[in-house]
Amino acid sequence: MSVIKSKNKNLIYPGLLWLFIFFLLPLSVILIYAVTAHDLVPGESLKFTFSNFAVIFQKKHYLIILLRSLKISFLTTIFSIIFSYPVAYFLAKRTKFDKVLIVVLMIPFWINYLIRTFAWKLILSENGVLNQLLLWLKVIDEPVRVLYSQTSVLLGLIYMYTPMMVLPLYASLLRIDNSLVEASQDLGASRIRAFFDITFKLSLTGIFAGTLLVFIPALGSFAIPAILGGTDSVMIGNIIENQFSRVGNWNFGSAFTVALAVLSIALVLFYSKIFGLESIYKNKGNT
């Protein structure tokens, strides 16, 4: 392995070039836009300013949207954990067909997510599948309005990102040796106690990884709130998208993008500090 690595160092350059053109270059353009007031025009000098960022924090409107985005992403993460745990547990511990079932679980990903989001529109609309079913079951007397609300956005996000939670959770559960659970029971723990002492605690690594995979994309999502949401469910992603494609204020859009990225990174760092691998496997000095 090391021989292959050391003898083919040149093979790294195409990769680096790729990263530079498609990752670093656009990112720097965004960074430059975020700290200037005008479009980038060749021959014109750049004027450095923080005013774009100042706007974000001055307008209460944006703050509300920011908090709403955090709330929706947080709820998405919580529900995705709740929904994916039984699935991941079943796949890892209770079936021999887990490899096949995971492929089945991934089938929806073969379909474009916009189409899947529009499908939710059909389910949730006033004469959609959900309302028809509830009316038929006589649970409700008249159609309820679910679509174009925060609830529908939340449903859409949970639907979209739960598989992202299932996979790391499944992987972490798979790694837990059954003999650990047996040892726990052998030493006097009931089945439920053994589950929480051993299985759940050791699966926190998977929940941790899954949370990053769900929370961060959910925080930056714009298509789902745009399609399923109403006026009360605009998220950060929608503002950014709006600035670029409709308002045409790239500077402000870039500033908001950078702010979202910084917020995400800060949350990840903070989160790793509290719930990271270290804290699961560290010595806690309580007897």
Added chain:
Amino acid sequence: MNYIVCAEDISKSYGSILAVDKVSFTVREGEFFSLLGPSGCGKTTILRILGGFIEQDGGTVSIDGKDMKGIPPNRRDTAMVFQNLALFPHMDVRENIVYGLRKRKFPADRIREELNSILEIVDLKGFETRRISELSGGQQQRVALARSLIVKPKILLLDEPLASLDKKLRVSMQGELKEIQKRIGTTFLYVTHDQGEALTMSDNIAVMNKGVIIQMGTPDSIYNCPWNIFTADFIGAGNFIPVISVEKENHMFVLKTEDRGRIFLRDDFKKDCRDFPGVKKIQGPESSGVKDKTALPVFFIRPEKIKITTKPQRNKNLFNGKVKAIIFEGPDIRLEVVSNTLGKIKIEVKNDGSLPGLKENDNLLFHWDYIDGILLEY
């Protein structure tokens, strides 16, 4: 006699494979009892049935006089040391060891007391806050032992706990295990495929093959008086000489080998063997799992029973042979000799300077007493 474990006719099958076939045995309180057999012989299945991790298909298990049917592991007076140790990776040494006491809701000061005394027994003082991954193999072993012993089980079940250690550490852990067992007096039920391990530590051994116990008894009875070819072959080394005819003259069996060799064997050898002190009677059919009853009987003798001599001996089985290989093992020297009448013979002699100048292809005389060796039938 106080039996702590009584297993009667226990059977277990996985699908169409019969893992344990009507096995019965008893273990006395305070005994070091080993289940010995090759992998797949059903010994671990028996241990897991006793621990309550799997339910037997048939038969009964009682521990300390109570029928264990339907009782889950957490309500049995057993504790298990797992083959992979199963130490909790997210807890430190102390948390691992006191886990059982916490589940039993012991008060904090009792837990501290018990922890201190068990740390002393397994010699792990000062390691309380170490992570499991920071311990050596032997230390992990002792944590696993302490974690199981601290709950004061009636029976400690050990599933090849030393299998993962290197040889030197394994031997020293064998001594430690035996010593701890003597000191605290807990009944140990030990599963192993390593015959040396079973011989050194056990008070009693049950040799298993293909889901049945084929011989039970003290280590020396198992070693010196195997009842069948499987036990003889599985435990220690030996010479197996096929016999084509058995005749009886006075108080002597005369065994003829394929190459017209004649071996004399006193007719009381077998009686002697079965009444060997420590031999346990097995209920049910004695079977080595070998189906072919028409096979020839075999004369079996341990390599260390054969002596080398320079002058002919009277009233002994005396043969000559040619040395094919000399293997020096430090305290012992193993010889491979080919005899015209017996075939290949393994001889083991002490390295006491009695073989000066012996080389390969030398001829030598060897002999053994009429009472030594066993006639084994399938």
